Amino acid sequence: MKSFLQCVPLSGIAGNRSPGNRLRLAPGALLSLALIAACIFSSGCGATPAASYRLNMVEATKQRLTTEQERQVATVLLAMFGTPDEPVAMAWTGLDEAKLRLASGPVRSDIVGRKNGLYREHCAHCHGITGDGMGPTAAFLNPYPRDYRPGIFKFKSTERADKPTHADLLRILRNGIAGTSMPSFALLSESQIDALVEYVKYLSIRGEAELALMRAYFELDDDAEGKLPETREFLVDETVSPIAEKWELAAAARIEVPEMAADIDLAASVAKGRELFYGDKANCVKCHGVTGLGDGQANDYDDWNKAIVEINKEIKGGLSKAGETSTSGMSQGDADDYRKQVAWLGKFSHVLDGDALKPRTIPPRNLRHGIYRGGRRPLDLYYRIHAGINGAPMPAAKGTIPPEDIWHIVNYIRSLPYEFDGELGADRPMVARDRF
């Protein structure tokens, strides 16, 4: 009995029939089919490997941790915080583990049809699995996505050095950050946004705990033999619990904003604001420029980038000096130390290549755009001026400038995008198409 395929000749397509013609695929066709099959089957249908947190190598190298010490930090963090797929929230963190479960892990639905893995779906590609602001898309963005690990957040309603409130972070997620790549997540449900905020706090507390643990090695006595004592008292009460406490205090640290006078004369307030803007006390023009275009200066960094810049400076300086220094005049011990130092600088440089984004300056805001990253309410501008921006060069006016004056400056700022409307605005359309 002939095989079925032999009954089904494919070679009739050309329209010719030669005798004894049986199934014969052209060799090229066979090869292509084989290659395609191989590609499909080699990529596999198995589960992707479980995600894991990356150790903060920049800090580990900065603290000159040994591999043993790095391993200890990783073990402690694993016990305290779990993995990206199975997070743990111990009581001292004050976090809700149910919300963390909603946000963590791979994207999947549970029995009730509720979506899990929210962080990985919406946030991880910029902010990274570890919350280090170094996800796959981060390098293409300006400004870089937030690195939660130092626990510093810019746009909030609390004093400069304090943590943001839960509502501050909800607001950021809901509205996004205008002028940056942080989108608005207003279309997610309230509970989903809430779970994501909880997870961001979790990553931030974890990141700060990692830093605290790594820095704790420096304070150890000699008899600790380079190992952190693994007691609850040392690890939790002394090292990491204070971090969580700061988050809990945030809600109480909201800035009290006195009401702007109800009968305020806007024009007079704007004029007063302009005076203050150009004055010596506030000295806004130093950075924001006499034009308000943000061209006052251009070589400052935010805290995240500044840390890398300083390390880079140290490495560059050290390595260039190393090129000129010879160890011949040194004692054996000194020469050994010196060589170790140079090796460390080289290692650090290598770590930065893989574990840090290229530093960028932070330009002062162009106030004539009308784009305000932390929110455009007068209240938001008041917060920015009063407390400055934590992590950025924007200083706090608290103490130097009384609240009514801050309101005057706020009114002036809000008038800046429209300052020349009378001359360039509605009655003289700038674009020919403007026929509305």
Next chain:
Amino acid sequence: MGSRLGGIFWSLVFLGVPVLGVATFALAPSYNIWLPRDVSEHGASIDSIFMFILVLTGVVFVATEGLLFWFLWKYDAAKAKGAATYIHGSHALEVVWTIIPAATLLFLAIYQMNTWADIKMRRPAMTPTVEVVGRQFEWRLRYPGRDGMLGTRDDLFLTNDMHVPVDEDILIQLKSMDVLHSFFLPNLRIKQDAVPGMKIPVWFKAKETGQFDIVCAELCGWGHYKMKGRLTIESRADFDRWLEETYAKQEATQPAPEDAVTAAAD
């Protein structure tokens, strides 16, 4: 020499094409992969042109595919008697099957002109209801404030959350802040590329209230798939109230009640 079984097999395979083709369209609505619900005024004429073209091309499709199947079946070498004869073709036949499609296409071109003009050329004389700026990867909205003019101090700024009143002409001024996007309202049969450097008017009239999608229909980068917005069509009264409330929130000088929340309710 192929077998008769082979001939039957391949004829039936080709018959499967028109059968599956028609079945797909017939079953599409019950699998929810048909046209989205239309709530616009001009949507009906667009959908009717779509259906007209679909039926016309469908008939031609079934006819030609059916003919193909018939020739495969009838003239299978395994059972055909006698050799094929070569002819030089039929001039008359060629003329017929050129003129008829050309006439049909010409008819279609003229038939749809009125609908096209309604959507793309007959702009209502009004100031824009809202300015929509496409940006990677969101829709930034700007409503003119009480003074009715865009670009003044009392504008309302929003992201992704667009409200319009029902049963009124709506005019949108479409721009892009960076790259090509396309402003797509599936339930209103509106699609217009947002071209950087251009201000493009888009207009429609919604007939029903509800919440619908705004999606981006021009690949604009890695976040194109998540560039979604929400369109809320509501009564004029609700729309005015929403404008007032949202503007008041934008001009807030004191924290909102929800900002006092330390940890959200479950």
